Amino acid sequence: MKTFLNALIFCLIMVPSALMAQTTVSGTVTDEANAMPLPGVNVIIKGTSRGTSTDFNGKYSIEINDGETLVISYIGYTSQEIVYNGQSTIDVALEEDAAQLDEVVLIGYGSTTKQDATGAVEKVGDEEFNRGAIVAPQQLIAGKAAGVRVTTGGGAAGEGGEIRIRGGASLSATNSPLIVIDGLPIDQRGGAQGGRNALNAINPANIEDFVVLKDASATAIYGSRASNGVILITTKKGSTNQALQVEYGLQASIRRVTNTVDVLSAEQYRGLSSEPNFDTSTLGNASTDWQDQIYSTGVGAIHNITVSKGYESSNFRVNLNHASQEGPLQDLYERNGINGSFVQRLLDNDLKLTLVAKAIQDKYTYVNQGAIGSAIAFDPTQSVFDDNGDYTQYGTSANLAPINPLFLLDNDNYDNNQTIERVIANFNVDYKFWFLKELSFVLNAGIDYAENEGSRFEAPNPNNSGAFPLNEVSNGLNRNTSLDFYLNYKSDIESIDTNIDL
Known part of the structure; x- marks a missing residue:
């Protein structure tokens, strides 16, 4: 009888553990149009913080439980969700998202679509902003744009952040990008005399989107001031035929x-x-x-x-x-x-x-x-x-x-x-x-x-x-x-x- 009880207890302990055991699934993410591997694709388990990204060859590997859903997403492509049912390999071919490619972005001297933009341009809209009681506009895009680093100087009241686009280029001169608000280049030095952050003058709740011009082509528009990149800020202006x-x-x-x-x-x-x-x-x-x-x-x-x-x-x-x-x-x-x-x-x-x-x-x-x-x-x-x-x-x-x-x-x-x-x-x-x-x-x-x-x-x-x-x-x-x-x-x-x- 004692042996039977010990066996029963052992089964009760091991069965749930076996059911909850995670298995490893791997695969390759490619572009549906040309079958080329896509590096840096986000692969996460829906509803959790567990995730990974693909390597240079588009390969990934992640631990997952039966019944969980893989979410594969990449900028400019339509996201896919796949339910895991014991597959050892899950290969994914992502399709270009025409809606994202047709999105209009400002480029300094006008506007164009993402697919027609010839330089390194990235747009961060209101729906992608960081949320919370944010005083400094820089914090809206912290961690939201590739190659853009926002580093907080400290925890003092009104503290902003240091913006760097693709790192610094000078040991002695400024490495800050040019900020342009509604077409007007902003002086971040003189306009902030005595203040901790020049951009505190802009109410974050009024900002509609940021457009980041990352490469050297920005200097063709704004000259040497744009040698460290440009951030275009567009504020909200309302719309026609809108009720009060x-x-x-x-x-x-x-x-x-x-x-x-x-x-x-x-x-x-x-x-x-x-x-x-x-x-x-x-x-x-x-x-x-x-x-x-x-x-x-x-x-x-x-x-x-x-x-x-x-x-x-x-x-x-x-x-x-x-x-x-x-x-x-x-x-x-x-x-x-x-x-x-x-x-x-x-x-x-x-x-x-x-x-x-x-x-x-x-x-x-x-x-x-x-x-x-x-x-x-x-x-x-x-x-x-x-x-x-x-x-x-x-x-x-x-x-x-x-x-x-x-x-x-x-x-x-x-x-x-x-x-x-x-x-x-x-x-x-x-x-x-x-x-x-x-x-x-x-x-x-x-x-x-x-x-x-x-x-x-x-x-x-x-x-x-x-x-x-x-x-x-x-x-x-x-x-x-x-x-x-x-x-x-x-x-x-x-x-x-x-x-x-x-």
């Missing part, structure tokens, strides 16, 4: 530092007192986690109110935006902006006038980031305040000693504020000549105007008797104007598209 819409959106977020530097606790630090060169008289009676003291939970909120209406020959869209974001060191970023777009069509739609304007106020409240290093180095056996109620310090006999990190974060000891007021406006004229409809004249005129002012106060080093306070006042002005026009001739001649730009 009033929308309100609210996004909230919290931010907190989850990983800190591993340092000695107060108990471990006291354990060093057995060392011969350790001065035990400097030890305190407290147990302070200085990193826990300086970091706090940052709260953020983004409000958007949008009004749009479309008529038979015109349409408009107006957006009011307020965004606030707190950093982990109690720093603060605030943006208030109004964005408007107006489109008017005249002369039987032969003439199209488009005005896009943005007025933005960015406010930054900075903190002394030296508090991070001080929190790592400061004595964990010391209390925040001494017996007199002042911040605990090492004293003037230790000029090079770290400063109490909470002293550095106190607004009475460090105050740094910057305000940036910026206007970005662009006027576009697109006219088709009445005597030759294939010939059109396009004119773009724009301005990017920014003023900034700020102040900074820093208390003297309490560990240095000869130190003195720092007081600074700053202001700046930047104006960038643009005017360009060209003629565009486009006509279908026996299935051949001919474009002449002058």
Whole structure:
């Protein structure tokens, strides 16, 4: 009887394990039109995070359970879903997606379809954007475009990100791509004096799509400024014959530092007192986690109110935006902006006038980031305040000693504020000549105007008797104007598209 029970228990344990055992399936993904292997194809198991991609020869291998579904997808091709029923090999031939190839993309001097684009062009639309309470527009496309890297500089309030297209090309000059918003090249340096991120002036909720021009052909349009690539940003403008819409959106977020530097606790630090060169008289009676003291939970909120209406020959869209974001060191970023777009069509739609304007106020409240290093180095056996109620310090006999990190974060000891007021406006004229409809004249005129002012106060080093306070006042002005026009001739001649730009 005992042997029978042991056998039964063994079967009950092994049968579910056998049923859940994963098997490995492999195969090759090719192009249906020419049977050529496709590298970099995404092969994932539907409804899970398990997946892989094909190698240079189009081959893949993945572990899968019976009944699960393989999803094979690749840009420019129609995705396929295949249910796994014990096959050892699953070969897939992908078919080109005509809808994707016919998608219209901007290329600087006009527009074309994906299949007719001769350079390395990639479009990321609103439906593909990263979601969440995003303040910096760069974060919308982080990880969404091949060859485009967005690296966040830190976790401070209003922090943007460094954009690189196909890596850097210079050790001394800038490696940032040229940013063009609705046809207007943006000055990312002068327009961001005193700010952490020039693109914070653009409300992410107003962006319709990004188009990335990756190769050297972009310099033929924008000159040497485009040597690191170009990112074209198109904002939302509404549509014709649209009913009146009033929308309100609210996004909230919290931010907190989850990983800190591993340092000695107060108990471990006291354990060093057995060392011969350790001065035990400097030890305190407290147990302070200085990193826990300086970091706090940052709260953020983004409000958007949008009004749009479309008529038979015109349409408009107006957006009011307020965004606030707190950093982990109690720093603060605030943006208030109004964005408007107006489109008017005249002369039987032969003439199209488009005005896009943005007025933005960015406010930054900075903190002394030296508090991070001080929190790592400061004595964990010391209390925040001494017996007199002042911040605990090492004293003037230790000029090079770290400063109490909470002293550095106190607004009475460090105050740094910057305000940036910026206007970005662009006027576009697109006219088709009445005597030759294939010939059109396009004119773009724009301005990017920014003023900034700020102040900074820093208390003297309490560990240095000869130190003195720092007081600074700053202001700046930047104006960038643009005017360009060209003629565009486009006509279908026996299935051949001919474009002449002058």
